[in-house]
Amino acid sequence: MIYLIKPLIVNITIIFSLMFNANLFFPFSKRKPLNFKQQTILGLFSAFSAKLCMLYPIETLEDTNFDFRMIPILIVTLYGGWYPGLLCTAIVVMLRYLIGGEYVYVGIAVSILALGIGVLFRSGFLRSANKVLYGVIVISFYYLVYIFILFSTVSFLDINFYIVYFLAFSLTFTALIYTVEKLIIANQQFDETLYLDKLSTVSQMAAAFAHEIRNPITTVRGFIQFINSDTKDENLKQFAPLILDELDRTNKIITNYLTVARPTNFTLSYIDVNKALQDSVELLRPFGSYRNVSIDLKLEGEHYIYSDEQHLKQVLMNIIKNGIEAVEEEQGGYVKIVKKPSDERGQIEITFVDNGIGMSEEQLEKLGLPYYTTKTKGTGLGSMITNRLIHEMKGKIHYESKVHNGTSVTVILPTVSKE
Numbered sequence: 001m002i003y004l005i006k007p008l009i010v011n012i013t014i015i016f017s018l019m020f021n022a023n024l025f026f027p028f029s030k031r032k033p034l035n036f037k038q039q040t041i042l043g044l045f046s047a048f049s050a051k052l053c054m055l056y057p058i059e060t061l062e063d064t065n066f067d068f069r070m071i072p073i074l075i076v077t078l079y080g081g082w083y084p085g086l087l088c089t090a091i092v093v094m095l096r097y098l099i100g101g102e103y104v105y106v107g108i109a110v111s112i113l114a115l116g117i118g119v120l121f122r123s124g125f126l127r128s129a130n131k132v133l134y135g136v137i138v139i140s141f142y143y144l145v146y147i148f149i150l151f152s153t154v155s156f157l158d159i160n161f162y163i164v165y166f167l168a169f170s171l172t173f174t175a176l177i178y179t180v181e182k183l184i185i186a187n188q189q190f191d192e193t194l195y196l197d198k199l200s201t202v203s204q205m206a207a208a209f210a211h212e213i214r215n216p217i218t219t220v221r222g223f224i225q226f227i228n229s230d231t232k233d234e235n236l237k238q239f240a241p242l243i244l245d246e247l248d249r250t251n252k253i254i255t256n257y258l259t260v261a262r263p264t265n266f267t268l269s270y271i272d273v274n275k276a277l278q279d280s281v282e283l284l285r286p287f288g289s290y291r292n293v294s295i296d297l298k299l300e301g302e303h304y305i306y307s308d309e310q311h312l313k314q315v316l317m318n319i320i321k322n323g324i325e326a327v328e329e330e331q332g333g334y335v336k337i338v339k340k341p342s343d344e345r346g347q348i349e350i351t352f353v354d355n356g357i358g359m360s361e362e363q364l365e366k367l368g369l370p371y372y373t374t375k376t377k378g379t380g381l382g383s384m385i386t387n388r389l390i391h392e393m394k395g396k397i398h399y400e401s402k403v404h405n406g407t408s409v410t411v412i413l414p415t416v417s418k419e
Contacts, residue, residue: 004161008168010056011068015176018049019075020183027187028079028180030398035361039080043087046076050092054099058165064103064154065096066165070114071173074138077118078125079180089115106153110146117142129343135177139170214254221247270416271312273303273348277339280316284324292332293324293354300340303348306416307393315393318386319352319409326356326407342412352409359401367399 022045026038034042050069057067069092077085089111096107121138128134143166221244228240281297288295305312320335327333333355342349359367367383390397394414401407 004058004164005168007056007058007067008165011053012168012172014052014056015049015068015071015172016179018045018052019176019179021045023183023187027190028184029187030184034080034084036083039084040087042076042080043084044091046072046080046084046088047091050088051095054092054095058161064157065099065101065107066161068169068172069096070111070142071169071176073111073114074118074142074173075176075180077115078122078135078138078177081122082115082119085115085118103154106149109149113145113149114142117145127343131181132174132178135174136170139173214251217247217251217254221251267308267310268306269309270304270306271309273305273312273339273350273413273415274299276309276312277316277337277350280313280320281337284317284320287321288324288335291324291327291329293327294332294334295320295324296334296336298336298338300338303339303341303415304417305348305393305413307413311389312393315386315389315411316350318383319411322383323352323354323356323407323409326354326358328357344412346415347412348415350411350413352411353406355406358403358405358407359399360403364399364401 022042025041025045026034050072053067053069053072054065057065073085073088073092076088092111093108096111097104099107101107117138121134121141125131125134125138224240224243224247228236231237277297277299281295285295320337323335327335336353337350338353339348339350341347387397390411390413396412398410398412399407400410
């Protein structure tokens with residue numbers, strides 16, 4: 001039995017060690033799609049992992065070559081897509097052909113089968129709330145064809161081999177999925193920690209100078225209004241409204257800084273999410289009509305959250321307003337809002353989709369950071385405040401966007417049963 005276990009342990013160690021190294025190069029994430037370069041690196045990493053597994057097969061099994069090379073193919077296809085999966089499979093097939101032997105084409109067939117199963121089940125796997133359980137379904141379908149190929153082509157081996165091999169294969173595959181999911185969560189928490197640290201820096205700066213700037217601005221505004229009330233200077237009459245507007249805009253920016261620095265206390269209550277969404281949409285419909293943007297709201301079921309109603313509406317209106325402003329006014333467009341139960345129990349998912357100008361990957365990564373904005377007249381504080389308020393509601397927010405293809409914002413909030 002030891003001749004079976006030793007090479008399997010080596011294979012398992014190889015796969016897990018290279019997975020952790022791959023996570024160092026580009027942290028695993030659900031919401032950041034891999035670009036072509038990253039997909040290539042991921043495919044090469046997986047191929048290298050599979051190659052090392054092939055160098056340490058289970059020996060003394062006649063002319064067969066049993067190892068765990070199919071696991072990297074399955075995992076990289078399920079998480080990375082068909083391209084890195086195909087790249088990994090092509091390298092594995094080539095190496096298996098070079099190794100040769102009586103069962104060379106059987107080895108090639110089961111490797112290609114792993115790619116096919118991965119591509120077939122990928123979309124369902126990514127949508128699944130419990131990926132470990134879905135992984136069991138994937139591996140079960142793989143076994144159906146894999147075992148059929150073995151019994152049709154390979155001489156029957158000792159029953160202990162089949163038990164140990166397939167049990168270790170299943171445990172390694174499901175443990176790998178579980179570990180990847182935990183790494184995704186850890187990476188997301190790390191990103192949130194960095195964001196909150198930057199937010200804290202802005203808060204300290206804001207608290208230090210916001211009030212000092214606001215006081216003289218208020219004084220200047222008052223004097224301009226007083227002088228303009230009975231002046232005969234035509235230039236002053238012409239430009240006084242513009243000066244007041246700019247002072248008001250400056251005052252609004254300072255107010256936003258103060259909101260970041262010293263957020264108001266939550267007034268907790270049970271909030272009907274449907275009503276909050278309907279109120280927010282109705283308030284912004286005139287603004288949408290003015291910019292030739294329609295707002296479509298779809299509600300599935302009734303849900304309540306225990307939070308601050310004004311803060312929730314501020315979040316909703318900020319996101320909707322950003323969606324409206326992202327649409328080119330000349331062409332017109334839409335903002336579609338869908339509220340539905342989340343895949344995870346006890347949560348709701350609110351999705352905001354617009355067909356605006358969209359954002360690049362670089363812009364997405366910076367969104368919500370201090371001072372960053374995609375608008376010509378903006379400070380980036382609106383997104384910062386939105387992200388912070390959602391965090392204080394124990395919720396999550398995710399952005400997806402492509403240039404010229406619009407933006408999708410997903411807000412996930414915990415629900416409660418109304419007392």
